[in-house]
Amino acid sequence: MELNTIKDAFDRVTKKQKLSCSKAQEVLDQIDQEIEQALQKLQSLDDLDSELDYHSVLAELKTKFKDTAPLSQLESTQKELNVALSKYPKILEKTLNPDITKAYRNIEFDSHTVNLIIASHFYRQGLFEIGDGFVTETEETDSVCEMKLLFQEMFQMLEAMRFRNLQPALNWAVANSDKLKQNGSDLLLKLHSQQFLEILQKQSRDEALKYARTYLSSFASNHMSEIQKLFICILWTGRLDRSPYAQLLSPTNWDKVAEELTRQFCNILGQSYESPLNVTIAAGAQGLPPLLKFMTVMAGKKQEWQSMKQLPVPVELDKEFQFHSIFVCPVSKEQSTDENPPMLMTCGHVLCKQSIMKMSKNNTKSFKCPYCPSDINASTCTQLYF
Numbered sequence: 001m002e003l004n005t006i007k008d009a010f011d012r013v014t015k016k017q018k019l020s021c022s023k024a025q026e027v028l029d030q031i032d033q034e035i036e037q038a039l040q041k042l043q044s045l046d047d048l049d050s051e052l053d054y055h056s057v058l059a060e061l062k063t064k065f066k067d068t069a070p071l072s073q074l075e076s077t078q079k080e081l082n083v084a085l086s087k088y089p090k091i092l093e094k095t096l097n098p099d100i101t102k103a104y105r106n107i108e109f110d111s112h113t114v115n116l117i118i119a120s121h122f123y124r125q126g127l128f129e130i131g132d133g134f135v136t137e138t139e140e141t142d143s144v145c146e147m148k149l150l151f152q153e154m155f156q157m158l159e160a161m162r163f164r165n166l167q168p169a170l171n172w173a174v175a176n177s178d179k180l181k182q183n184g185s186d187l188l189l190k191l192h193s194q195q196f197l198e199i200l201q202k203q204s205r206d207e208a209l210k211y212a213r214t215y216l217s218s219f220a221s222n223h224m225s226e227i228q229k230l231f232i233c234i235l236w237t238g239r240l241d242r243s244p245y246a247q248l249l250s251p252t253n254w255d256k257v258a259e260e261l262t263r264q265f266c267n268i269l270g271q272s273y274e275s276p277l278n279v280t281i282a283a284g285a286q287g288l289p290p291l292l293k294f295m296t297v298m299a300g301k302k303q304e305w306q307s308m309k310q311l312p313v314p315v316e317l318d319k320e321f322q323f324h325s326i327f328v329c330p331v332s333k334e335q336s337t338d339e340n341p342p343m344l345m346t347c348g349h350v351l352c353k354q355s356i357m358k359m360s361k362n363n364t365k366s367f368k369c370p371y372c373p374s375d376i377n378a379s380t381c382t383q384l385y386f
Contacts, residue, residue, distance in 0.1 A: 012084050020078055034068075103295055119134055119147070121277040121278070124266070158261070164254075170192070173191055183267055185264050187261060192211075192215045209234055216230060232245070327342040340352050342386075360377075
């Protein structure tokens with residue numbers, strides 16, 4: 001909502017600015033036209049004409065300027081622009097400069113884990129010097145040494161690919177082919193395909209055919225259509241860029257292979273493809289506004305806020321930040337926890353354990369399901385695992 005407010009205010013400023021520029025240009029063109037017409041009249045006067053004619057032309061020009069009032073025309077649009085410009089900084093200040101410390105809670109802070117996340121972020125971005133400096137400052141050298149070496153290997157492969165050298169990546173993919181198959185990745189095929197196209201462009205048709213028979217034929221059973229396209233490319237040797245398969249030479253294919261290599265490398269390492277630090281900051285930026293609004297309402301109740309075990313307001317995040325299922329009890333409206341798990345009743349409806357225990361008087365009597373007329377015995381309810 002806040003971003004929409006800023007965008008609307010920005011759009012108003014740009015609209016007024018365009019209108020002001022357009023009006024200014026229109027007025028200048030009008031002034032230029034009037035002056036040009038006056039000059040033409042003056043140049044057309046003969047030397048024998050009286051000085052009165054010159055004065056009449058200039059007087060006519062002055063009258064036209066007085067009637068059109070160019071300054072008044074410019075002032076009206078400029079005033080509207082100034083009003084929009086004066087409001088915009090206030091909206092920015094109000095929206096983008098809140099005191100975010102209001103949403104802070106005193107929780108246990110695991111410095112070691114946070115340091116590993118930050119160091120990992122630097123290394124996975126290829127910022128090895130910055131990562132080394134951070135690790136030295138935090139004295140986490142032993143914990144991240146192996147991680148650094150692994151990411152260095154990944155960036156060496158990616159750097160080689162920038163110069164169209166696929167051999168390091170191929171060696172890694174072959175060594176990890178079993179794990180790639182388990183992940184359902186066709187990275188090895190993509191690497192061999194790119195290598196085949198490189199050979200076809202730079203070397204002979206025979207060399208490309210030999211490479212295809214050696215490394216690509218084994219993929220035919222599961223990727224027949226891709227293999228057929230590559231073999232047909234041999235017929236277009238020397239003019240592949242003018243063939244029906246010219247898209248295979250697109251630089252974006254290299255970017256896609258590099259992205260897949262990075263994704264699978266991180267997967268095999270047990271690391272997420274996205275940096276945990278990036279995900280945390282992005283999710284926090286989305287969740288912060290509703291928390292700040294809540295704290296504005298909760299002003300003067302900081303102690304209650306600090307003692308809460310879970311967030312008292314719903315914080316809606318985009319789908320990319322939803323990593324596991326969440327169940328909210330339809331009776332208590334509270335989110336399930338390990339101590340208060342979701343329970344499946346015999347009728348098929350689900351409530352949290354505390355709600356069931358409350359409705360059954362601690363399992364001393366049966367109760368009716370809130371959503372159907374079934375009688376429920378708490379002892380027959382089964383815990384659900386998402």
